[in-house]
């Protein structure tokens with residue numbers, strides 16, 4: 001069987017490990033079967049984030065009562081950048097509550113675009129944040145004062161989590177904690 005070298009991974013394999021370019025044709029692709037699959041998966045993944053960014057844009061066209069042209073050209077809503085930012089945020093934690101997206105149940109649906117200060121102009125770079133769906137919804141229902149206090153509770157809760165990491169017994173009721181001391 002003829003051998004062929006894959007353009008992506010550099011491996012040399014029997015020709016049959018390279019997909020045919022066209023069904024019934026004779027020429028084969030320049031990359032091996034698995035590298036071809038990997039390329040497709042990468043494209044698909046990028047597309048999912050672009051789709052997410054486009055949805056965020058169209059959602060805010062309605063909620064902010066702006067045209068998409070205004071958001072894109074005046075306020076810098078570049079969907080490619082938005083897609084990259086959303087993906088990057090998703091690998092980390094929600095900026096408000098500090099929860100890891102990886103620990104949330106609904107995957108990509110958990111990340112949403114928040115307009116930080118709804119009374120200011122919606123410049124993408126300075127007045128938006130990719131945050132979790134729960135925080136975004138909570139923030140929209142709260143007054144500025146309530147939301148400010150909520151963020152303080154989040155800070156206190158995070159401090160408590162750090163204490164717990166050092167001493168898990170702190171989570172026990174007081175008498176049990178005393179017995180275990």
Ligand SMILES: [Zn+2]
Nearest residue numbers: 006009032035
């Ligand atoms: Zn390959």
Ligand SMILES: [Zn+2]
Nearest residue numbers: 094097132135
């Ligand atoms: Zn959150």
